[in-house]
Amino acid sequence: xDNQINYLALCRHQIESKLQxxxxxxxRHQEFLLLSDxxxxxxxxxxxxxxxxxxxxxxxxxxxxxxxTLNALANFLDCENWMEFIAxxxxxxxxTGVTIPPINNRTNPPQLSRNGYVKPLLQWTTVSTTIxxxxxxxxxxxxxxxxxxxxxxxxxxxxxxxxxxxGVPNTxxxxxxxxxxxxxxxxxQQSWDDSRRFSIDPLKKEATSIYYYPGYWRAKLLVDTVxxxxxxLLVESDGWTMTLDHEPIPRYFLPxxxxxxxxxxxxxTIYDEAIxxxxxxxWLTAHFIADFQELPMDNLQVEIRLKNDYRAGLTxxxxxxxxxxxxxxxxxxxxxxxxxxxDLRLRFSDVVKEGRDxxxxxxxxxxxxxxxxxxxxxxxxxxxxxxxxxxxxxxxxASAGIFYGVRIKFKGAGQIKSICVKDSSDEMxxxxxxxx
Numbered sequence: 001x002d003n004q005i006n007y008l009a010l011c012r013h014q015i016e017s018k019l020q021x022x023x024x025x026x027x028r029h030q031e032f033l034l035l036s037d038x039x040x041x042x043x044x045x046x047x048x049x050x051x052x053x054x055x056x057x058x059x060x061x062x063x064x065x066x067x068x069t070l071n072a073l074a075n076f077l078d079c080e081n082w083m084e085f086i087a088x089x090x091x092x093x094x095x096t097g098v099t100i101p102p103i104n105n106r107t108n109p110p111q112l113s114r115n116g117y118v119k120p121l122l123q124w125t126t127v128s129t130t131i132x133x134x135x136x137x138x139x140x141x142x143x144x145x146x147x148x149x150x151x152x153x154x155x156x157x158x159x160x161x162x163x164x165x166x167g168v169p170n171t172x173x174x175x176x177x178x179x180x181x182x183x184x185x186x187x188x189q190q191s192w193d194d195s196r197r198f199s200i201d202p203l204k205k206e207a208t209s210i211y212y213y214p215g216y217w218r219a220k221l222l223v224d225t226v227x228x229x230x231x232x233l234l235v236e237s238d239g240w241t242m243t244l245d246h247e248p249i250p251r252y253f254l255p256x257x258x259x260x261x262x263x264x265x266x267x268x269t270i271y272d273e274a275i276x277x278x279x280x281x282x283w284l285t286a287h288f289i290a291d292f293q294e295l296p297m298d299n300l301q302v303e304i305r306l307k308n309d310y311r312a313g314l315t316x317x318x319x320x321x322x323x324x325x326x327x328x329x330x331x332x333x334x335x336x337x338x339x340x341x342x343d344l345r346l347r348f349s350d351v352v353k354e355g356r357d358x359x360x361x362x363x364x365x366x367x368x369x370x371x372x373x374x375x376x377x378x379x380x381x382x383x384x385x386x387x388x389x390x391x392x393x394x395x396x397x398a399s400a401g402i403f404y405g406v407r408i409k410f411k412g413a414g415q416i417k418s419i420c421v422k423d424s425s426d427e428m429x430x431x432x433x434x435x436x
Contacts, residue, residue: 043075167238297400310412328401338364362391
C-alpha cells in the first residue's frame with residue numbers, strides 16, 4: 001500500500017511537470033475539468049473531476065484507485081499501462097549492482113532462507129521501497145522549494161487588465177507590478193489553457209496579448225509556480241460571431257457572408273470556398289459571449305432549434321456540439337446522425353457520459369430536419385428534451401457558476417433558427433439570442 005501511495009505521488013508529479021501549470025495546491029475546479037479532458041484525449045478514458053480531485057487530495061477518499069484509473073494516468077504519461085509506469089520508475093531508480101526482477105515474469109523460483117522467507121524478493125522489496133521513499137521525499141522537498149519567493153511589500157503587488165475593443169480579435173493589456181517580489185520566474189497565464197502562458201519582465205509594468213476567440217477566461221499572475229493574483233476576463237463577441245476554427249487564428253465570417261434574415265448561418269458558397277483544400281474539416285462555430293447579469297448556470301433553461309444538412313465527403317456524421325459557457329464549468333450537449341452516436345460525449349460540470357459506455361442514441365437525429373433541443377437545469381437537476389421526448393435526466397454536484405454565453409459548433413455549414421435563454425427561477429429574465 002505504501003508503495004502504491006508513493007508511485008501515485010510520482011505519477012502526480014510527472015503529470016504536473018508535463019502540464020507546466022501552476023502548483024497543484026492552487027488548482028480549482030476548472031483545472032481538474034481541463035485535466036480530465038486532456039486525459040480523455042490521450043487515453044480515451046474519461047476520469048471524473050471528483051476522481052481527479054481525490055487523487056490530488058482535494059477530496060477525502062480512503063480506497064485505492066481502480067486499475068482503469070491507474071492505466072489512464074499511465075497512458076497520459078506515454079505508458080501502455082500502470083505496470084509499465086512502475087517498471088519505468090524502477091528502471092530509472094535502479095542502483096548499481098542491484099538486479100531488478102521482472103515485474104510479471106519471474107520464471108525462476110526464488111531461494112528460501114532457513115526460516116522460509118524469500119531472500120531475493122525480500123531484499124529487492126526493501127531496496128525498492130527505500131528508493132521510492134527517497135524519491136518521494138525529494139519530490140516533496142523540490143515542490144516546496146520551487147514555490148519559495150519573497151515579497152518585500154505585499155501592498156505594492158498589483159494585476160489588472162483592460163480590453164482595446166469590443167469583440168474579437170481583441171488585444172488585452174495586462175498591467176502588473178511585481179517589483180516588490182524576489183523570485184526566479186514571472187509569467188501570465190491568459191486562460192485555462194496552459195499553452196497560453198508567457199513570461200514577463202518583472203522590471204516592466206505592462207504586457208499585451210491578442211485574444212482571437214470570445215469567451216470567459218481567468219487570467220493569472222504567476223510567480224515561479226504559485227498563482228499570486230487572478231481575475232475574471234470576459235472577451236465578448238459583440239453579438240454573434242462565426243468562425244472557422246483554425247489555430248492559432250480562426251477564419252472570421254463577415255456579416256455579408258452570413259445568410260441573413262431569420263436564420264443564423266454561413267452562405268454555402270462562402271463556406272465551400274473557406275474549406276477548399278482542407279484534408280480535415282474544422283469546426284464552424286457560432287459564438288455569443290456576453291454579460292448576462294449574474295444569470296446562474298445551475299438554474300438555467302435554454303431552447304435551441306437547429307439543423308446541419310450540409311452534405312460533403314468530410315461531413316458523414318454531421319456532428320453538432322452545443323456548449324454553454326460558465327464561470328466555473330460548462331455544459332456540452334452533442335448531436336449527430338444516428339449511426340455516429342458511439343463517439344458522442346455529453347458533459348454537465350462534473351458529470352460526463354461517453355457514447356462508448358452510455359446509450360446516447362437519443363442524440364442521434366436526422367439533421368436534415370430542424371431539431372428542437374430543450375435544456376433545463378433547476379438546482380443542478382438536469383432535464384434534456386429533444387423534440388417532445390425527455391431523453392435524459394440527472395444531477396451534477398459541482399456548481400458551473402455564472403452563465404456567460406453559448407457556442408454552437410458544426411461539422412459542416414449548420415444553421416440556427418432560434419435560441420432562447422431563461423432563468424429557471426425567474427420567468428422575467430428571458431434572452432432571445434436568435435428569434436424566429
